[in-house]
Amino acid sequence: MNRFLNPLIVVALWPSVALAQTPVWNQVGEQAKNALQIKGDAARGAAAFVPCQGCHRKDASGRTSGAYPRLSGQHATVLIKQISDFQSGRRINQKMEPFIGEHVLNAFEIADIASYLQGLPISATNGKGPGSGVSRGNELYKKDCVECHGSWGEGNAEKFYPMVAAQHYRYLLRQAQLIRDGDRRNSNPDMVKAIKPYRDSDLEAVADYMSQLAPPDKK
């Protein structure tokens, strides 16, 4: 009987199996789901963030070179999603991989770190673009980016859209290239579609513009 049943089970489960293999970009994994439900503790987060300071700096301002992003002031939801995506392999960063695995951070620590970082002040001395792309960048931003990332580059915590204002130029540019080229696997497909036709000079312009935006007022 099993012999006949097995194919039936496979057929019956097929749609859900297929879905599991192609998660939508903002479908959160187990770890993030748990972390999102936990009320993070900023004081514990400060201690858990210590190993991250080697790259992201003590004030979480990152590197102006853009090698490591600024994390201070970023939405906790965004941070939780990204950390969870790194842990599940949906977003890959070999430099960070040894320091962010599930053997290092559990859901509680992720929630704590996210809560801590969200409350940190945002430095305006970020790595900025050359400035020459600002007007073209402004145009592109108004056309393709503003709907999700907001008029001030403030993003949207509920929808997992990151704050992009005052982020380091080189980091913005690198991520935009990865997303356009399909190399950042946890990207919003709408964004991939929107910037697919962008040339490198377009990405440079829009990254330039976002890097020049002042840190948004924190609610």
Added chain:
Amino acid sequence: MKDSDIRHRFKPDNGFLKIAAIMTMGWTFPGTSAAADAHTIAATVCIACHGDDGNSVIPTFPKIAGLQEGYIVKQLRDFRSGARTSEVMSPVAAALKPEDIAPLAAYYSSRKMKPGEAVDREAAGFGKMVYLDGNEESGVPACIGCHQAQGVGYLIYPRIGGQHAPYVAHQMKDFASGDRSNDFGRFMRAIARRMTEEEIQSVAEYLVGLDER
């Protein structure tokens, strides 16, 4: 505890005699009537390698003065369990009683690590850059992230400011090869593998003269 007990615990078996023989300073078993507590062990056993007050003279033996208390406890336990191994230290740690560990850790943690002076100033200068910034190209995090300004350490991350260069370099190589594997989160193994020989030697040289300000 009687003095004869402490002698018995560190009596030369388990290859301990061999180790005692290779130690250049040498030490004799306690023959006085000093109380058999942490201070006695420190003054009669640990002193041979780690020096008076935990500031060793021989640079291949680490300074243990001023290390974080929890760090010392963990290392002694790891030597006893085999999670960390050392020809010299493993048998010594094995001879300790579990109840000796906390007072020993408290004692050495309360001492001050005395810095030395960097010999190779050029290397120390490069080492300072790595200590403060890491290497963005190869993904070496800045040491300062965990070990803090002036290498004072923080909780589980030990003080390294003022430590002997040859000891530090040796540990980094052991982390890189995996011979030492009792690091939190496998962090030091990952970092040591990314560091060049020059970076390791230079950071070690920089740490020698690092003092708490």
